[in-house]
Amino acid sequence: EVQLVESGGGLVQPGGSLRLSCAASGFTFSSYWMSWVRQAPGKGLEWVANIKQDGSEKYYVDSVKGRFTISRDNAKNSLYLQMNSLRAEDTAVYYCARDWGGTTVINVFDYWGQGTLVTVSS
């Protein structure tokens, strides 16, 4: 069974940093593009970033470029999101999601974690 379990969320002050993790199991993690998608409270979904199987390609939504870094450790079946210079507008539930395309990036998400809440507030 495919499972994605996020952790690392919490309350952080504006300008602070946080590192999210996503532990994957039930599939060959190293064969899939992976993404982070966020959802502000009561709002819609926003794709944040994705990363190729070997980490050689990474893409970000404009609003987080230069502040967030996506990475992965295939030996640990884990996906990460390092978030720096956090702003109030980054407050959201952050989901990790598997790309349905496998080795080919499609940007359709067939499995999602349960999400971890990041709150940016003083």
Next chain:
Amino acid sequence: DIQMTQSPSTLSASVGDRVTITCRASQSISSWLAWYQQKPGKAPKLLIYKASSLESGVPSRFSGSGSGTEFTLTISSLQPDDFATYYCQQYNSFPTFGQGTKVEIK
């Protein structure tokens, strides 16, 4: 960025009703459109990809159609489990989502 606009934002319906949700793209996305269902406090669930292809395990009462800039999600006979929020998402370029359509009990 490609903007996705859903209508309506909220839809009130009864069990057994036929329900249609519309999604419009700000430019042509061919058939690169997916639909997701999300229930409160839960992660989204993939329903449809490539505009009309049903994801494995999704009931056949769900269907999608459209191409270019206009798309629809139809639930042929609304069931109690279908009350949720539905999102369209384009993947012609970097993915963007519609603002969501909440299907509530009438």
